[in-house]
Amino acid sequence: MPNATFHFPPDFLWGVATAPHQVEGNNTNNQWWAWEQQEGRIAEGHTSGLACDWWEHAEVDFDQAAAMGLNALRLGVEWSRVEVAPGQIDTAALDRYCEMLQGLRERGIEPMVTLHHFSDPLWLTEQGGWLHPNVVALFTRYVEQVVRALGEFTTLWCTINEPNVYTYGGYIGGMFPPGQNDSRVGFAVLRNMLRAHAAAYNRIHRLQEDARVGLAHNMRFFDPVRPRHPLDWLAAWVRDLGFNQTTIKAVWDGWWVPPVALGPAFPLRRTLDWFGLNYYTRDLVQFDHQAKGDFFAQSSHDPEAEILDGDYGELYPKGMFRALKQLARMNIPIYVTENGIPDSDDDQRPRALLLHVHQMWRALQDNVPVKGYYHWTLTDNFEWAEGWTLPFGLIELDLETQQRTLRPSADLYAAIAKGDALTPELLDAYAPELRDVILPG
Numbered sequence: 001m002p003n004a005t006f007h008f009p010p011d012f013l014w015g016v017a018t019a020p021h022q023v024e025g026n027n028t029n030n031q032w033w034a035w036e037q038q039e040g041r042i043a044e045g046h047t048s049g050l051a052c053d054w055w056e057h058a059e060v061d062f063d064q065a066a067a068m069g070l071n072a073l074r075l076g077v078e079w080s081r082v083e084v085a086p087g088q089i090d091t092a093a094l095d096r097y098c099e100m101l102q103g104l105r106e107r108g109i110e111p112m113v114t115l116h117h118f119s120d121p122l123w124l125t126e127q128g129g130w131l132h133p134n135v136v137a138l139f140t141r142y143v144e145q146v147v148r149a150l151g152e153f154t155t156l157w158c159t160i161n162e163p164n165v166y167t168y169g170g171y172i173g174g175m176f177p178p179g180q181n182d183s184r185v186g187f188a189v190l191r192n193m194l195r196a197h198a199a200a201y202n203r204i205h206r207l208q209e210d211a212r213v214g215l216a217h218n219m220r221f222f223d224p225v226r227p228r229h230p231l232d233w234l235a236a237w238v239r240d241l242g243f244n245q246t247t248i249k250a251v252w253d254g255w256w257v258p259p260v261a262l263g264p265a266f267p268l269r270r271t272l273d274w275f276g277l278n279y280y281t282r283d284l285v286q287f288d289h290q291a292k293g294d295f296f297a298q299s300s301h302d303p304e305a306e307i308l309d310g311d312y313g314e315l316y317p318k319g320m321f322r323a324l325k326q327l328a329r330m331n332i333p334i335y336v337t338e339n340g341i342p343d344s345d346d347d348q349r350p351r352a353l354l355l356h357v358h359q360m361w362r363a364l365q366d367n368v369p370v371k372g373y374y375h376w377t378l379t380d381n382f383e384w385a386e387g388w389t390l391p392f393g394l395i396e397l398d399l400e401t402q403q404r405t406l407r408p409s410a411d412l413y414a415a416i417a418k419g420d421a422l423t424p425e426l427l428d429a430y431a432p433e434l435r436d437v438i439l440p441g
């Protein structure tokens with residue numbers, strides 16, 4: 001039987017990713033909390049509630065991460081906790097974040113701090129949210145407070161998580177607050193978020209000499225149903241442009257491209273020290289002249305593909321490789337800042353994890369500068385509009401008791417992280433069916 005071990009560099013970061021509103025609990029001062037109280041907004045009427053109780057007991061999960069041999073963890077700061085009213089800073093909240101970061105350091109875990117992950121302070125929402133004429137200045141003022149307080153414990157900053165998903169969810173698809181369906185408004189929001197990213201990039205560098213600042217971007221693949229059909233191809237290209245490329249063009253190349261805008265975005269150019277890739281899935285796209293509101297396209301899944309729970313999408317690990325190859329042109333460090341699947345009974349996750357890690361290894365062989373991987377996520381958390389129905393955790397959470405139970409994937413990930421490698425033994429133990437896929441011959 002063919003045997004090969006896929007090695008990773010010894011300084012590779014093996015981490016998990018989280019977001020404040022999804023794990024902290026009782027984040028009552030942001031727009032998501034308000035949204036969750038409205039009927040019909042969240043699957044099965046769920047609310048975030050106590051979530052994973054991180055505000056009080058994040059250390060329980062830090063211990064789990066350390067025991068798994070992880071050396072990195074991405075967590076966020078909740079703007080609405082830090083700046084409780086315009087200009088009013090809660091220093092006790094900043095102290096708690098310092099304590100968390102210190103706790104990670106003490107466990108040998110390098111923190112990456114996200115400054116915005118979907119949730120906005122209610123006071124900002126009441127003044128128009130990301131359409132507020134001064135939102136860029138408001139965001140950078142908050143960022144400055146956080147960097148001054150937390151800078152002692154980290155230099156690795158992620159400004160904004162997925163401006164494209166925030167915009168799509170809130171202003172185009174409408175399943176996130178404020179539940180609008182107006183792409184023109186959405187693109188204005190996206191432009192402001194990207195401007196705010198650039199302003200935060202500059203501000204952080206002014207405050208911290210050795211700061212490493214990036215952005216986490218969700219890349220989804222859009223492939224034509226009929227690859228040689230020009231209209232399907234065009235429909236897929238338009239989706240790719242609108243969802244994936246506009247952000248990269250703005251913050252790397254310094255250009256606004258349609259459909260977001262057209263023209264120079266010079267102040268945004270090269271505002272990345274590293275790129276954060278959040279990769280989950282892909283869509284097949286078919287032209288549909290009636291689907292005007294959807295940019296003339298219908299999305300579907302490959303009938304051959306393995307579909308993820310809750311119809312989350314196709315299991316499409318090759319997208320990891322394709323995305324990394326595309327991003328390599330920037331020639332800056334890349335972190336996979338999120339990747340994972342919803343899978344309560346863990347019957348797909350070990351396979352998915354092995355396949356995605358393997359695709360990442362392939363990219364490394366092609367000299368793509370991938371420096372780390374943050375699995376989404378450590379412990380089941382509040383999955384936005386899907387509530388608690390899509391558990392992404394390596395660890396299962398019992399919401400009632402806060403009890404944690406490791407899924408087999410947690411042991412698998414621990415073994416990969418501890419050995420900096422994907423071995424044939426792990427394939428045999430966790431997904432023997434992959435031998436022919438990963439080790440053919």
Ligand code: BGC
Binds near residue numbers: 019338383392
């Ligand atoms: C978001 C996470 C979310 C994950 C899984 C990402 O788009 O950043 O907050 O939980 O996807 O759906």
